[in-house]
Amino acid sequence: MIGKLNHVAIAVPDITEASKTYRNVFGAKVSEQIDQPEHGVKIVFIKLPNTQIELISPLNKNSPISKFLKKNPNGGIHHLCYEVENIDLAIEKLSEKDFGLLEPGKPKLGAHGKPVIFLHPSKCNGTLIELQQE
Amino acid sequence: MIGKLNHVAIAVPDITEASKTYRNVFGAKVSEQIDQPEHGVKIVFIKLPNTQIELISPLNKNSPISKFLKKNPNGGIHHLCYEVENIDLAIEKLSEKDFGLLEPGKPKLGAHGKPVIFLHPSKCNGTLIELQQE
Known part of the structure; x- marks a missing residue:
């Protein structure tokens, strides 16, 4: 069911400082800041070569x-996002296995403009997992 | 400096149960268990398609x-591991920028048999980061 790791989300208290660390210390490709008021x-x-x-x-x-x-005032890893081919099929399979979603129901439009669901951390070794349609 | 995301490490209280979730619920390719007494x-x-x-x-x-x-008794994301071309050069660059290592000094041999260093979470938005030579 799960495919590529689409992204790792790291919550940070100061996004400008965190971007500087990745750009200037780690030498990584860093995008401009994107505000998403609809997601708060x-x-x-x-951008890494593989994810x-x-x-x-x-x-x-x-x-x-x-x-x-x-x-976590210093920040921390917030969630992992795995890609799935078909989000509705994924929801069906998860419900067959009695595997609860964080907010049951239809998928929502995620930050990347694609349908997503979140799985409950208590079912996934304490990790918040997002599934995003490819 | 940093290249591919080599792996995301998730600490789990029960590795057999966690493996079952990834194999049976998420349909992922799951390896056999590998004991590493030297790392405890x-x-x-x-195995995901990209990491x-x-x-x-x-x-x-x-x-x-x-x-x-x-x-974190239920488990949680423990660290991220980024690849670097040359670990000694990475240490040199980090020290030039006064960017502390978790255990200063020479790189150690990591769980994958390659030289690694760990960066202090307080410098990296609360995330423990491992750098591993490619």
Whole structure:
């Protein structure tokens, strides 16, 4: 079912500083900042040869990332995103195996403009997993 | 400096259960368990088309993973490993930028039999980063 690792999302308290570390210290290709008010986050992509790192930071106080950063003030790895060929089929298979979604129901449009679902960390070794249609 | 994402390491309390989830629920290619007494861990690789996930679990009570699992009993993402062309050059560049290593000095032989260093999470947005020679 799962294919490529689409991205690793790292929540950071200061996206400008974090981008500088990846650009100037690690010498990585770093995108411009992209604000996504509909998701309450700002994002910077670190382009690696085989996948990408997504730096995410809150855009406002009600951001879904704020709670995570309160618990992890220095930042931390927030989630992993695996690609799936067909998100509806993935949901069907997961429900057959009684494998709960974080928010059951239809997939939502994710930050990359593709349908996504999130799996509950309690079922996945404490890791938040996003499945994104290829 | 950094190249491919070599692996994402997920610390898990029960490596057999975690392997089953990846094999049976996620339909991923899962390796046999590899015991590494010299590192105090047992490892299972999840082979994805573009990178790999490394499930790690303690082999004994003094394992470097035990402390992490005490803090995160369900497991969690432990570190990211980026490849670098030349580990000695990477150490030189990091020290020029006053960017501390977790254990300063020479690189060690990592779990993949290649020279590695670890960077301090306080410098990297709360994420533990391993650099591994290609």
